[in-house]
Amino acid sequence: MKTLHFGGIDFINAYPLVRALPPDRNSNVKVELTLAEPSQLYEKLLQHALDAAMIPTYSFFENALPAMSGNYVIASDGPVRSVCLYSQKHLEDGAIIALDAKSRTSVRMLKILLNETGYQQIRYISLPFEDMLFRKDIDAFLLIGDDNFQAGIPDLPICIDLGKWWKETFNTPFVYAVIAVFDKEDLWILHPWLHENYMFWKEHQSTLINTWSRKLNIPTLELVHYLTKNILYTLNPHQVESGVQLFQKLCVKYGLLRCNNAYQIFF
Numbered sequence: 001m002k003t004l005h006f007g008g009i010d011f012i013n014a015y016p017l018v019r020a021l022p023p024d025r026n027s028n029v030k031v032e033l034t035l036a037e038p039s040q041l042y043e044k045l046l047q048h049a050l051d052a053a054m055i056p057t058y059s060f061f062e063n064a065l066p067a068m069s070g071n072y073v074i075a076s077d078g079p080v081r082s083v084c085l086y087s088q089k090h091l092e093d094g095a096i097i098a099l100d101a102k103s104r105t106s107v108r109m110l111k112i113l114l115n116e117t118g119y120q121q122i123r124y125i126s127l128p129f130e131d132m133l134f135r136k137d138i139d140a141f142l143l144i145g146d147d148n149f150q151a152g153i154p155d156l157p158i159c160i161d162l163g164k165w166w167k168e169t170f171n172t173p174f175v176y177a178v179i180a181v182f183d184k185e186d187l188w189i190l191h192p193w194l195h196e197n198y199m200f201w202k203e204h205q206s207t208l209i210n211t212w213s214r215k216l217n218i219p220t221l222e223l224v225h226y227l228t229k230n231i232l233y234t235l236n237p238h239q240v241e242s243g244v245q246l247f248q249k250l251c252v253k254y255g256l257l258r259c260n261n262a263y264q265i266f267f
Contacts, residue, residue, distance in 0.1 A: 007041035007053035016201035064261035080163030087140035
């Protein structure tokens with residue numbers, strides 16, 4: 001069996017799929033793991049430096065990648081906790097929103113939701129989180145990932161959870177990241193490895209959460225709720241298919257994608 005080169009997102013929401021197994025665990029599945037930010041994994045996959053990678057859902061559509069796994073995703077069906085819009089006051093048309101420079105999918109998610117709600121004159125700028133804090137001209141900022149758990153976030157009166165907003169608007173889960181491949185045969189190697197991680201996570205949640213909590217300085221109880229209630233790693237086939245199809249359709253509707261590209265989902 002070939003060794004599969006797989007890229008996993010190095011955010012806490014992906015840990016149960018990519019960091020659960022002990023490094024010295026014996027396994028017949030040959031997977032060599034690279035951990036990085038989503039944008040870096042996406043570039044490595046396009047360059048064929050990886051056989052498979054966990055990438056933002058928007059990136060999957062953008063370059064018409066041919067296949068994704070339907071077995072494991074990063075999703076939410078309601079509040080997600082780690083994709084949030086922070087604001088001093090209720091938004092008005094003409095507001096300036098700073099967008100997390102690490103984000104691709106969540107930025108499009110926000111733009112879709114604002115369009116659906118009727119906003120038409122929002123202005124956007126892309127900034128690292130550290131720079132957002134010093135810009136007095138910003139009315140709100142979108143923050144994704146582990147930064148939402150850090151102490152440096154200003155105590156603003158309004159925090160809008162985009163996962164909750166999406167569910168209330170479209171009554172469907174939102175899929176933030178998918179596992180993409182060029183060759184569907186690689187999924188038959190990767191799926192057992194992901195399953196091993198996920199089952200080990202299910203069996204050893206308490207130990208793993210305590211370890212990750214200390215490492216990332218995230219309160220244990222908050223991390224428990226986030227990884228067991230907010231983030232979903234499996235959805236039924238209909239939810240995966242309808243979720244990604246709706247997102248792609250809305251991206252095209254609002255000019256965030258040129259067209260609906262064809263792809264296949266394998267379970």
